[in-house]
Amino acid sequence: MTTPNDDPPAGTPAPPAGARTRARPAGSALVTSQTAPYVTRPTRWTVFLRTFVPWQLWRFARINAKMFGIIFRDRARH
Amino acid sequence: MSRVVILGAGISGHTAAAFARKWLGPGDTVTVVSPDDSYNWIPSNIWVGVGLMRPRQVRFPLAPVYERAGIDFKQAWAREIHPEGDSASTDPYVTIETASGARENVRYDFLINATGPRLRFDKTAGLGPDGNSVSVCTAEHAVGASAALDESVERMRRGERQRFIVGTGHGTCTCEGAAFEYIVNLEFELRARKVRDKADIVWVTNEYELGDFGMGGMHLRRGGYIVPSNLFTESLFAERGINWITRAHVSAVEPGQIQYETLDGAQREQEFDFAMLLPPFSGVGLKAYDRAGTDITAKLFLPNEFMRVDADYEAKPYEQWTAKDWPRTYQSPAYPNIFAAGIAFAPPHAISEQHVSPNGTVIAPAPPRTGMPSAEIGKAVAHSVVDMIRGAAAPTQSASMAEMGAACVASAGANLFTGTAASMTVYPIVPDYDRYPLYGRDMDRTFGEIGLAGHWIKIALHHMFLYKAKLRPGWALIPE
Ligand SMILES: Cc1cc2nc3c(=O)[nH]c(=O)nc-3n(C[C@H](O)[C@H](O)[C@H](O)COP(=O)(O)OP(=O)(O)OC[C@H]3O[C@@H](n4cnc5c(N)ncnc54)[C@H](O)[C@@H]3O)c2cc1C
Numbered sequence: 001m002t003t004p005n006d007d008p009p010a011g012t013p014a015p016p017a018g019a020r021t022r023a024r025p026a027g028s029a030l031v032t033s034q035t036a037p038y039v040t041r042p043t044r045w046t047v048f049l050r051t052f053v054p055w056q057l058w059r060f061a062r063i064n065a066k067m068f069g070i071i072f073r074d075r076a077r078h
Numbered sequence: 079m080s081r082v083v084i085l086g087a088g089i090s091g092h093t094a095a096a097f098a099r100k101w102l103g104p105g106d107t108v109t110v111v112s113p114d115d116s117y118n119w120i121p122s123n124i125w126v127g128v129g130l131m132r133p134r135q136v137r138f139p140l141a142p143v144y145e146r147a148g149i150d151f152k153q154a155w156a157r158e159i160h161p162e163g164d165s166a167s168t169d170p171y172v173t174i175e176t177a178s179g180a181r182e183n184v185r186y187d188f189l190i191n192a193t194g195p196r197l198r199f200d201k202t203a204g205l206g207p208d209g210n211s212v213s214v215c216t217a218e219h220a221v222g223a224s225a226a227l228d229e230s231v232e233r234m235r236r237g238e239r240q241r242f243i244v245g246t247g248h249g250t251c252t253c254e255g256a257a258f259e260y261i262v263n264l265e266f267e268l269r270a271r272k273v274r275d276k277a278d279i280v281w282v283t284n285e286y287e288l289g290d291f292g293m294g295g296m297h298l299r300r301g302g303y304i305v306p307s308n309l310f311t312e313s314l315f316a317e318r319g320i321n322w323i324t325r326a327h328v329s330a331v332e333p334g335q336i337q338y339e340t341l342d343g344a345q346r347e348q349e350f351d352f353a354m355l356l357p358p359f360s361g362v363g364l365k366a367y368d369r370a371g372t373d374i375t376a377k378l379f380l381p382n383e384f385m386r387v388d389a390d391y392e393a394k395p396y397e398q399w400t401a402k403d404w405p406r407t408y409q410s411p412a413y414p415n416i417f418a419a420g421i422a423f424a425p426p427h428a429i430s431e432q433h434v435s436p437n438g439t440v441i442a443p444a445p446p447r448t449g450m451p452s453a454e455i456g457k458a459v460a461h462s463v464v465d466m467i468r469g470a471a472a473p474t475q476s477a478s479m480a481e482m483g484a485a486c487v488a489s490a491g492a493n494l495f496t497g498t499a500a501s502m503t504v505y506p507i508v509p510d511y512d513r514y515p516l517y518g519r520d521m522d523r524t525f526g527e528i529g530l531a532g533h534w535i536k537i538a539l540h541h542m543f544l545y546k547a548k549l550r551p552g553w554a555l556i557p558e
Pocket residue numbers: 085086087088089090091092111112113114120121122123124154155156157192193194195214215216253256362419420421422447448449450452486487488
């Protein structure tokens with residue numbers, strides 16, 4: 001049981017149902033990659049690209065651009 | 079002359095103090111009250127916790143930085159807020175207490191509460207560095223985690239198998255992202271130390287699905303589809319051979335074994351040799367008193383000890399939660415010269431869907447308040463306070479987490495050529511189903527990918543944010 005300080009923030013409802021509920025069976029215990037064959041795995045090419053320096057230099061520029069986009073749009077408001 | 083007092087020198091309070099000082103005139107004073115003599119760049123504690131950094135690389139003394147900037151620093155705990163003063167004077171003040179027990183009343187015209195979280199290891203029996211698990215929430219905790227890891231590695235080198243459990247130490251934790259960073263760094267480090275084959279690694283989490291991170295997860299464009307984030311987290315864990323337990327409330331951490339309850343109400347246990355489990359958070363337990371000395375703590379704070387601000391705290395069902403419930407100015411509705419910034423403000427409700435087990439145990443992440451929004455809120459609040467000192471009748475700035483994006487880089491292994499990190503942007507942090515009915519977020523501004531570039535960015539952020547926090551030349555140009 002939980003104590004008052006464990007209370008979720010104001011407005012927490014009873015177990016919900018409805019449009020935003022993502023239904024999967026409740027109560028999972030230990031899941032291993034063997035017992036979860038549905039898990040998506042990356043291809044060897046995807047794994048290779050993750051540490052392939054020329055490609056990552058390009059990604060470095062792109063990711064920075066995306067992050068600065070988020071930061072400066074926010075900044076423009078204050 | 080105006081007096082601005084800021085409680086807390088973490089990411090939010092330090093940002094607020096630096097900007098308030100920069101924008102206010104020399105006749106105005108800025109005072110920071112914080113119990114630690116140092117600033118800690120908390121995100122890099124992860125690397126301390128796997129032995130890749132020393133505490134001095136993630137901390138620096140505050141007093142010389144504040145002296146140079148013209149900020150008064152009082153190393154003490156704030157204990158009480160007296161927003162109406164007392165019988166002798168209507169001048170509001172905060173009562174602070176030093177480590178030696180000395181008390182002092184610090185008068186203010188504007189107060190910013192940025193005291194962050196209290197780490198509630200006490201909520202789970204045996205949780206935490208004084209119990210049977212380690213933590214990376216502070217640099218000191220991370221040193222303990224690193225030492226425990228070294229001990230496990232030694233055992234593996236002697237041929238023993240070791241089971242590592244990492245995750246959330248209670249059903250209502252937040253900060254799953256930090257634990258996620260720790261588990262993938264740990265796995266990477268075990269490979270680097272050539273003992274991975276002797277390790278079983280288990281993620282235990284209060285999330286309903288992997289990849290929720292207290293933000294209700296997110297959707298991303300990938301390979302011509304819009305896919306949920308649990309797919310990527312599951313994929314990374316499967317690839318790294320990390321097993322997982324979701325929908326879990328850890329109820330006790332005994333020596334070598336956790337007891338936990340899952341959402342179906344079942345009580346289970348899991349053995350471990352090494353456990354890094356995060357605690358749930360509450361506010362730091364500040365008290366408030368009116369002029370007559372009557373306790374008005376409930377007027378300023380919610381029962382979870384976080385400060386009430388301009389949010390909609392009305393209790394309502396999950397389907398009726400909206401982005402508009404979230405605060406914009408962080409002003410106390412009771413006292414217009416009091417603000418809360420960073421983790422110290424009370425969120426109106428969780429972001430993730432809430433779940434309760436048949437035994438009545440809440441097993442659902444609390445909402446995250448990561449570094450970037452904490453700093454942005456600190457800056458916006460400082461700006462409003464400065465404008466109010468100059469005559470504005472009300473706060474001039476807004477920084478709603480429902481209108482703000484966040485950029486986050488989660489380290490997944492630290493090495494300049496073989497390391498990786500998950501780089502993510504999300505907009506807005508709190509999903510807005512009125513503006514973005516399907517996913518609650520703007521799909522053009524929400525993205526994520528794993529790669530070495532992310533690690534380079536993470537290293538750059540470490541140095542950039544420490545430079546900024548030291549208020550070195552040009553600090554204000556570095557974004558939050
Ligand atoms: C291990 C870990 C890794 C993380 N990694 C990331 C990450 O990669 N990216 C990210 O964006 N976020 C990350 N976070 C979250 C980030 O650290 C927090 O969002 C941020 O620290 C919140 O800032 P804050 O100023 O509200 O609180 P804090 O940084 O906790 O600061 C609170 C301050 O208040 C002081 N204080 C406490 N009690 C009192 C009192 N009574 N009186 C006066 N002062 C008091 C404290 O000493 C401290 O100085 C991580 C968190 C953890 C634990």
